[in-house]
Amino acid sequence: MPSNRPLFIHQLCIMLLALLGSVSCFASGYHLGLQSVRAVATANANVAEAAEAATIATNPAGLSQLTGTQSNQHLFLVQPEIRYQHARGQFTDHSSVQGTQQGSLTPKWQAIPQWYGAHQLNDQWHVGLGLYVPYAARTRDDSHSVLRYNVNSTHVKSLDINPAIAYTINEQHAIGVGFIGQYMEAALQKYADFTPVGAAISGQPSHVIHQQPGAFDVKAQVKGHDWGYGFNAGWLWNVSPQLRLGVSYRSKINHTLSGHATWQPTGQQAINILPALVHSGYRAKEQAFVPLTTPEVWSVHGQWQPTPQWKLFSHASWTRSDRLKYLDIQFENDKVINPATGQTAHVSRIGTHWRNTYNLAIGTAYQYNNKLQWLAGVGYDQSPVSNNRHRLPTLPDGNRWLFGTGVQYQYDKYNSINASYAYLHIQQTSMHQQDQGEHVSSHTLAQANYRAHAHIMGFSYNHRF
Secondary structure, eight states: OOOOHHHHHHHHHHHHHHHGGGOOOOSSTTBOOOSOHHHHHTTTOOGGGOOSTTHHHHOGGGGGGOOSEEEEEEEEEEEEEEEEEEEEEEOTTSOBOOSBOOEEOOOSOEEEEEEEEEEEOSSSEEEEEEEEOOBEEEEEOOTTBTTTTTOOEEEEEEEEEEEEEEEEOSSSEEEEEEEEEEEEEEEEEEEEEOHHHHHHHHOOOHHHHTTSTTTTEEEEEEEEEEEEEEEEEEEEEEOSSSEEEEEEEEOOEEEEEEEEEEEEEOSHHHHHTHHHHHHTTOOSEEEEEEEEEEOOEEEEEEEEOSSSSEEEEEEEEEEOGGGOSEEEEEEEEEEEEETTTTEEEEEEEEEOOOOOEEEEEEEEEEEOSSSEEEEEEEEEEOOSOOSGGGOBTTBOOOOEEEEEEEEEEEOSSSEEEEEEEEEEEEEEEEEEEEOOSSSSSOOOEEEEEEEEEEEEEEEEEEEEO
16 A cells, blocks of 8 residues: 555645744744753653654654554644833834834734654664744834834744764663754844935934934834754663663754845835835845854753652753854845945844843653543743843843643544643843944844743644554
8 A cells, every 4th residue: 555654744745834924932032942842841851751653843753652653633722912011112213103102012822733653663773853833933013113223023933954863882872863954934123214214315314303203214024044954863861761861962953045125115204205215226136145143052951750640850050052143134235334424234133132041941841540641840031132232122022931631532442632831930030231333233232121921722632543
């Protein structure tokens, strides 16, 4: 009988890419952290357990703990909430930006699918494939917000295709390695204030022109996409029948997101001076690209089973988030950034100045009977944003706590289902951000206070062939 697995995997890729358009960001920086429903129930503490094919994403050596052939389908439903208030904007002439001063950045419920498969070749070799979403962000502010000149909208979506192989060295040790092909798309929107151009043409002081809110506004959008490549690797050590330890590594992945930028006048006065804007290098559409490197991650994890019913999990990871010091949006055409001197630039720099981060999690699993298992965990995730001067209006990240719980029901020896619920609490944060340096920017000062949290529900189905 011919196999339908290649067609099935192809269909899954299409489904994942289609649903990626609705993904919201709710993990450290823009790392999603929702690779497995069972794992989220333990606040991602159970990496050493290696109980399902989703181990491909966290420690590929875990494939050695699986028997036969299995397929995992996961679906997360996320209800994010990021709200801000007491917002304030200020132009370089010290006049205030006019607009809304509070609002919400996130949409309603979002769906996030993941898929993994694993196959045991023999007693020593195992292979697997993962199709999952590692990074995502989708936030959008009102077009009349006083923060619109900093960053107004952020949209990042990605998909990892992660084949992996594991080798059992002996009863105690196993190693694994995987190849990662990563597709990423990103879009960013901010508004530009061309009042300095209007002031140079009309002779009016800029603070007088700013009394007409948004008169010289131009909406700038940048979109790009790219494929990048990396790997992940891991080691598991069965110290005893009760204790297992592991180490894993995920490499950095370099991207050059290539696409285009558009400049669309939205203010009436900006429309009137459109020929001057084009002459200054602000074309309606031009090529643009953004270099971006996703960070490497080291992690250590353990599992202790003191009784046949109880398992205890622990996990710690370190992420080199400081690879994202800034985002340089590079435009095809030079642009006049100072009408008085004629100075030009072709780069818009968004400073992030992220720091390296750590994650800590502990969890447990209790086997109630031969069919039902309960799981729970708590995790702490450090934010890569070091202070409020480097916090972006549409990515107001903060330290967070993840509280998870869930159940697994083993229907029979071939089929099982998992359900989980997690609450993500993000510390209250503030922003006091202003672009610095000689580059394409309105250099407005933005201030706001943020509150954020998320409800995360997950469902998965595991089938063993």
